[in-house]
Structures are given as C-alpha cells and as structure tokens.
Amino acid sequence: MKFYRKLFFPFVPVYYSVTWLRNKLYDLGIKKSVSFDFPVICVGNLSVGGTGKTPMIEYLIELLKEDYSIATLSRGYKRKTKGFQLADLTATSETIGDEPFQFFSKFKDKIQVAVDSDRVNGINRLKSLKKSPEVILLDDAFQHRKIKAGLNILLTTYNALFIDDYVLPAGNLRESRNGYKRANIIVITKCPKNLDETEKNTIIKRINPLDYQKVFFSNIEYSSFVKSNVNEKSLVELNEFTLVTGIANAQPLVDFLKSKHLKFEHLNFQDHYDFSESDIDELCKKDLILTTEKDFMRLQSFPSLKDKLFYLPITVSISESDKFNALVKKFVTSKM
Missing domain, CATH: 3.40.50 (Rossmann fold)
Known part of the structure; x- marks a missing residue:
C-alpha cells in the first residue's frame, strides 16, 4: 500500500x-x-x-x-448523453462510453448494446424492444x-x-x-x-x-498482430513506437511489450482520460502510436491520427x- x-x-x-x-x-x-x-x-x-x-x-x-440473442447493458461511464441509449450506426464513445462502443464495434451484427445508469430501467427498455434479447x-x-x-x-x-x-x-x-x-x-x-x-x-x-x-x-492473451481501422501488421514488425494508455493498470501490457524486446516510449494517462486538443497535437508528432482497444475507441475519432494509430487486441x-x-x-x- x-x-x-x-x-x-x-x-x-x-x-x-x-x-x-x-x-x-x-x-x-x-x-x-x-x-x-x-x-x-x-x-x-x-x-x-x-x-x-x-x-x-x-x-x-x-x-x-x-x-x-445477447444484449450488453452498461452504465456508459463518461459518456456525454443521459438516460437509456441503444447503440446504432451513429454511436460513438461520447454517446455510449468507451467499453460499450468497443462491444458495439466488434459485435454490432450479433448483439445489442445499451447503456443506462438505471439498470432496472435499462433491462425493461431492452425487453420492450420488438427484437428483445x-x-x-x-x-x-x-x-x-x-x-x-x-x-x-x-x-x-x-x-x-x-x-x-x-x-x-x-x-x-x-x-x-x-x-x-x-x-x-x-x-x-x-x-x-x-x-x-x-x-x-x-x-x-x-x-x-x-x-x-x-x-x-x-x-x-495478447495478439501477435496490431490493428487499425483499415490495416493490420505483425507486432514484431514494429520498430520504434509510442505506447499511449488511458487504463487503470497498463503495467501488464508494458511488461508484455518489453518481453518482446520492442522499443517504445510510454505515455500513460489516467483511466478514461479525455484527450485534449493539445494532447492530440503532441500525438500527431509521433510516427507510430500503439494503444489499447479501449483507448482506440476514443482516439480513432481524431482524423489526424488515422494513419498512425493501431491497437493491440487481447482475449481472455x-x-x-x-x-x-x-x-x-x-x-x-x-x-x-
């Protein structure tokens, strides 16, 4: 302690x-x-x-x-909306939160994703849908x-x-x-x-x-490939990069990357960090950025990072x- x-x-x-x-x-x-x-x-x-x-x-x-048929229901931490929200093609991390947007991005054709701080109301709203989970x-x-x-x-x-x-x-x-x-x-x-x-x-x-x-x-389990919205490449192909994390504990990821003898600098932010314009300006100066899938949900919304931003998928x-x-x-x- x-x-x-x-x-x-x-x-x-x-x-x-x-x-x-x-x-x-x-x-x-x-x-x-x-x-x-x-x-x-x-x-x-x-x-x-x-x-x-x-x-x-x-x-x-x-x-x-x-x-x-599956639905996820989350609080939608740090989203900029209120009440019950059912994810659709207009959803972003700002409207439903980082983790729900990650679920929706990966499984949108297979599941329903909803957020509501009142979980009882959220469940009742989901079950009232024409296509209820x-x-x-x-x-x-x-x-x-x-x-x-x-x-x-x-x-x-x-x-x-x-x-x-x-x-x-x-x-x-x-x-x-x-x-x-x-x-x-x-x-x-x-x-x-x-x-x-x-x-x-x-x-x-x-x-x-x-x-x-x-x-x-x-x-x-960490993937052997990193992904962007349009591309993927082998992790071992990465030369020098900047690791950007805004999660509760980035140490396991850092340890994994070091075990692969990769060269990187680590910019560590607090969990669910809201990146400012000045933060993005600094990140734009980097040649290659690797981040977590959760952080990718927010950072991908900045067009200036599009060609240099990748995430490392994980599974349990x-x-x-x-x-x-x-x-x-x-x-x-x-x-x-």
Whole structure:
C-alpha cells in the first residue's frame, strides 16, 4: 500500500459503515432488489480499477452469441448523453462510453448494446424492444443492488486480490470484502501463464469460497498482430513506437511489450482520460502510436491520427474453461 493511503485509515470506518448499511438493507429486503425470469448475468468486482471486466464480457458474448440473442447493458461511464441509449450506426464513445462502443464495434451484427445508469430501467427498455434479447450481460453492476442478477461473476486480479485489500479511501474496495458472498463464480484474472496448481490451491484456500461458489483462474492473451481501422501488421514488425494508455493498470501490457524486446516510449494517462486538443497535437508528432482497444475507441475519432494509430487486441483464456462454460450455459438454459 502506498504510504499516503495510510493517512486515510481514520476515514475507513465511515465508508465501511455506509456501504455495510446499504448492503444490509438490501440483504434484509428493506431496500428492494428486482429479479427477472430470464438470464441476467452480472460481471463485476469489489475494487475500483481494471480487473478485466471488458474482456470477460467479450468472452461471454463469444460463448453465447451463436445460440442466443445477447444484449450488453452498461452504465456508459463518461459518456456525454443521459438516460437509456441503444447503440446504432451513429454511436460513438461520447454517446455510449468507451467499453460499450468497443462491444458495439466488434459485435454490432450479433448483439445489442445499451447503456443506462438505471439498470432496472435499462433491462425493461431492452425487453420492450420488438427484437428483445434472450440474455442480458450487465457490465460492472456488482454494486448495483437494485438488480438481483441470476448469475454473478466476480473478478479479482492475481496481483491485487480483494482479500488483501481495504475499503476506500485507504484501499481500493468499493465495499467490504464480505461482498464476495453474493458471487456465484469468482475469477482470478491477469494470472501469470505458468501459475501452478499448488499456488492456485493456496489462493482458493485464502479466498475460502462458499459451497455454492466456484473459483477459476484466467490470464490475458495478447495478439501477435496490431490493428487499425483499415490495416493490420505483425507486432514484431514494429520498430520504434509510442505506447499511449488511458487504463487503470497498463503495467501488464508494458511488461508484455518489453518481453518482446520492442522499443517504445510510454505515455500513460489516467483511466478514461479525455484527450485534449493539445494532447492530440503532441500525438500527431509521433510516427507510430500503439494503444489499447479501449483507448482506440476514443482516439480513432481524431482524423489526424488515422494513419498512425493501431491497437493491440487481447482475449481472455480461462483455465478449466470447459467447466466455466458449462456453468454459464447451464444457468442460461435453466432460465429459458
């Protein structure tokens, strides 16, 4: 933990008490949660920052899209619109947010993508459509207790397990560690590829999953090709470039690129960073820019970067994926 975070420990009981009381009111039924008679899957976390929710949503889309009509529902963080928005060909990262626009860009012919800060209203609006989805994937809604999802998938990163963290503002947890009890599936994300069974078992014992919970491990797979809107090239073909990131934790990507012995400078911005005109002017001076797919959703809107902007695709690999896939599909079929 960073030293300055320790200064905030006196405020931890206040934050803890507020979030504990809120959850208790929902647990006791004093505050009402809405459940649905069709498959609603929530992907979320206990902490702020990147745990890999976007690639997990995309994994679920790939898993289910051939057999069911799918919709994603997100808050649409930092979008410049209000209320319910259903993505169409006019959608941009400004109208629906970075991650939803990424879903729409990749799967627009296969799924529906919607945003609404009121998830209950968002689900009802989706189900009222003439072509209503059979399965709804909730992106980052684990703390949205107004909805009781049928299947909760909780993500926690290998290097920052929720069991080792504290609530805000001293730590990164949005609520008490005990919130993990609402999960049906817990996925340890961003694991090293060589994680052995002994360490996996140690982590599982420390988490101490309940009888109804299953724990899985996943890692990020980086593509061997980088892509633009019109072109792609082999990653190893890149000579010198500028890496531009506006995500919660860019270190795994940096480590991967260094492992390939690539030469690059790294311009690191805060998560969901709004690039200014002066930022773009500086980026225009670069010969080649590599970024994440999420950042690409925003940066591609600047015509001056069009010929030099590429992103590195990523996917999720889940150990014992057959068991994970079977659990998800069993839930979906049970609700159909």
